[in-house]
Amino acid sequence: MKIQSPTAAQDRPELQKAIQQIVDSGFAGVSLRVHDEQGEWVGSAGVSELGETEKPPIDGHIRIGSNTKTFTATLVLQLVAEGKIGLDDPAADYLPEFGLDQRITVRMLLQHTSGVFNFTGEYYPDGTTAPGIAWSGKEWVDNRFKTYRPEELVRLALSKPARFEPGTDWSYSNTNYVLARLLIEKVTGRLLAEEMQRLILEPLGLSDTVAPAIQPELPEPHAHAYYRYEDAGEEKTVDVTRQNPSWISSGGDMISTTRDLHTFISALMGGELLPAPLLAEMCTPESKVGYGLGVFVQDAGPNGGTVISHNGGIAGHAALMYSTPDGAKTLTASLNYVDDAAMSLAAAFQKATQRLVEEVFGGGQAGSADAA
Numbered sequence: 001m002k003i004q005s006p007t008a009a010q011d012r013p014e015l016q017k018a019i020q021q022i023v024d025s026g027f028a029g030v031s032l033r034v035h036d037e038q039g040e041w042v043g044s045a046g047v048s049e050l051g052e053t054e055k056p057p058i059d060g061h062i063r064i065g066s067n068t069k070t071f072t073a074t075l076v077l078q079l080v081a082e083g084k085i086g087l088d089d090p091a092a093d094y095l096p097e098f099g100l101d102q103r104i105t106v107r108m109l110l111q112h113t114s115g116v117f118n119f120t121g122e123y124y125p126d127g128t129t130a131p132g133i134a135w136s137g138k139e140w141v142d143n144r145f146k147t148y149r150p151e152e153l154v155r156l157a158l159s160k161p162a163r164f165e166p167g168t169d170w171s172y173s174n175t176n177y178v179l180a181r182l183l184i185e186k187v188t189g190r191l192l193a194e195e196m197q198r199l200i201l202e203p204l205g206l207s208d209t210v211a212p213a214i215q216p217e218l219p220e221p222h223a224h225a226y227y228r229y230e231d232a233g234e235e236k237t238v239d240v241t242r243q244n245p246s247w248i249s250s251g252g253d254m255i256s257t258t259r260d261l262h263t264f265i266s267a268l269m270g271g272e273l274l275p276a277p278l279l280a281e282m283c284t285p286e287s288k289v290g291y292g293l294g295v296f297v298q299d300a301g302p303n304g305g306t307v308i309s310h311n312g313g314i315a316g317h318a319a320l321m322y323s324t325p326d327g328a329k330t331l332t333a334s335l336n337y338v339d340d341a342a343m344s345l346a347a348a349f350q351k352a353t354q355r356l357v358e359e360v361f362g363g364g365q366a367g368s369a370d371a372a
Contacts, residue, residue: 065317088105
């Protein structure tokens with residue numbers, strides 16, 4: 001594949017225009033990486049830090065949020081391939097200490113069909129909510145260096161009513177992936193970060209990807225993340241680049257770069273990490289929203305075919321990760337922005353990701369691609 005100059009924005013003006021439009025919609029900065037039949041293109045727009053002029057670094061470190069789930073699901077499936085975990089075994093067989101419903105299987109955890117309460121809170125179709133841990137507003141800002149143990153998050157979730165009977169519906173729950181983390185640690189006798197290093201990071205050479213546990217630092221270089229909140233009637237904006245990600249745990253605590261995300265999703269879809277039957281299981285979507293095992297399976301528009309994806313956002317940082325089912329074409333991006341409790345940039349985020357997916361996978365044609 002011919003590699004183009006990373007700075008040659010004029011080679012792909014439509015991509016530079018697309019990321020500039022994301023900045024114009026309210027984001028501080030964007031860094032985009034595309035690998036396709038035209039080669040590699042990378043570019044950035046906006047600023048790395050509010051009040052400054054420097055663009056976000058091309059290979060800056062970013063908190064990848066829920067893209068962590070794809071790494072975690074891959075790890076579980078690798079342990080299935082090693083014969084250490086049964087995909088359709090009751091999760092309670094591996095984690096008897098939590099008193100899980102015996103009907104909840106490992107597959108249901110990875111596919112968000114377990115019905116287990118989401119420890120970051122539930123939002124119901126009728127508009128009602130059920131709070132979980134504090135992860136927004138002044139309370140979160142003041143406590144963003146607090147350490148949560150994974151078991152603590154799970155026990156909080158299990159103290160709340162289940163959302164539905166296991167296997168009868170779909171609902172996105174971070175608790176599923178903290179349970180998956182604890183399951184990995186139980187069957188291997190090693191920390192998740194150690195298994196991640198053994199089975200994914202080291203084999204792929206992902207030296208800029210970290211499963212940080214409780215460390216608040218983000219490796220340099222990186223763009224800055226911000227959070228806006230109200231305190232005694234006054235609006236405040238703070239830099240939250242440094243935070244203890246244990247509040248989200250394996251639901252979204254990893255750090256990576258657009259280059260490493262490209263390497264990972266391309267290798268995963270290309271069959272380098274999982275046997276073909278398990279990769280096929282991973283990419284088989286449930287019927288409600290098209291979620292497989294740690295990935296969304298979606299349509300990139302009339303001319304785009306199927307894309308495999310996961311996106312993630314966490315307090316002023318977001319990461320995008322898309323690939324064709326064979327890993328040959330990928331889009332990875334990092335965004336930094338001013339987050340808030342109202343998630344006021346959520347609609348802009350959805351629109352921006354849809355535009356990028358259509359541009360890269362659908363030939364610029366209008367289509368449908370939901371952000372996750």
